[in-house]
Amino acid sequence: MRRTLLLVGFMLTIGAVCGLTGYSMGYQSLRGITQPALNPVLNGGGDSSKRRPQQGASLLSEKEIVAKVKTKTRGAKKPTAQKPKPKPSPQESNKEESDKAKKDSKPQSFPVKTEAKGMNLEVRSLSQDEDGLVLNVALQNNSSKPVQFVYTFLDVVDDQGQALLAEAQGLPADFQANSETFYGTIKILDVSGDNIERVSLTLTDYPDQAIKLEALNIPVLE
Numbered sequence: 001m002r003r004t005l006l007l008v009g010f011m012l013t014i015g016a017v018c019g020l021t022g023y024s025m026g027y028q029s030l031r032g033i034t035q036p037a038l039n040p041v042l043n044g045g046g047d048s049s050k051r052r053p054q055q056g057a058s059l060l061s062e063k064e065i066v067a068k069v070k071t072k073t074r075g076a077k078k079p080t081a082q083k084p085k086p087k088p089s090p091q092e093s094n095k096e097e098s099d100k101a102k103k104d105s106k107p108q109s110f111p112v113k114t115e116a117k118g119m120n121l122e123v124r125s126l127s128q129d130e131d132g133l134v135l136n137v138a139l140q141n142n143s144s145k146p147v148q149f150v151y152t153f154l155d156v157v158d159d160q161g162q163a164l165l166a167e168a169q170g171l172p173a174d175f176q177a178n179s180e181t182f183y184g185t186i187k188i189l190d191v192s193g194d195n196i197e198r199v200s201l202t203l204t205d206y207p208d209q210a211i212k213l214e215a216l217n218i219p220v221l222e
Contacts, residue, residue, distance in 0.1 A: 118143025
C-alpha cells in the first residue's frame with residue numbers, strides 16, 4: 001500500500017513539473033504578440049488607415065489590384081479556334097465546279113461541241129420562235145458500244161441556274177456503235193430570249209448514266 005502511494009505521488013509530481021515547464025515555454029514563445037484592436041476585414045466602419053494590421057505586409061488597395069490584373073491580362077486573349085470545315089464529297093465538288101463554270105465562263109461561239117466516252121454532241125445554232133428557243137443539234141456515237149438516251153432526263157438551265165422546260169425532236173433514243181450522225185432540235189419552251197443571255201444543257205445516257213454530255217454557255221441570239 002505504501003509503495004503504491006509513493007508511486008502515485010511521484011507521478012503527480014512529474015506531471016506538475018512537465019506542465020509548468022510547457023506553460024513557461026509557451027509563454028516565452030508568444031511574448032510580444034498581441035491581438036489587433038480592430039479586424040480589418042469584418043469591421044467596415046471608421047477610417048481605412050486605422051484598420052491596417054499591426055504586423056505583416058501592408059494590404060494593396062482595390063484600385064492597385066485591378067490595375068495590376070488588367071496589365072497582366074491585357075492582350076492575353078487568344079483567338080477562338082474555329083472548327084475545320086468538313087471536306088466536300090466528290091459529287092459536291094463536281095457540282096460546285098460545274099456551277100462555277102456555268103456562271104463564270106463567257107458565252108461560246110457556234111458550234112458548241114462536247115464529247116464524253118466517244119459520244120459527241122454538237123449545238124450547231126440557236127434560233128427563236130413564238131414559243132421559245134430552238135437549238136439545232138447533232139449527235140454521233142463513235143464508241144465501240146451502243147448508247148441509249150431518254151430525253152426526259154435532258155437538263156436545261158439559264159445563266160441564272162433556273163431550270164427550263166425543254167423537249168427533243170427528231171433525235172433517236174438508241175445509238176449503235178460507230179453510228180452515223182443524227183440531226184434534230186431541242187426546243188426550250190415558255191422563255192423570253194430578252195431575259196436570257198446564255199443557256200446550258202446536260203444529257204446523260206440511260207440507264208447506266210456513265211456518259212455525261214454538257215454543252216455550257218450557249219449564247220442566246222437576239
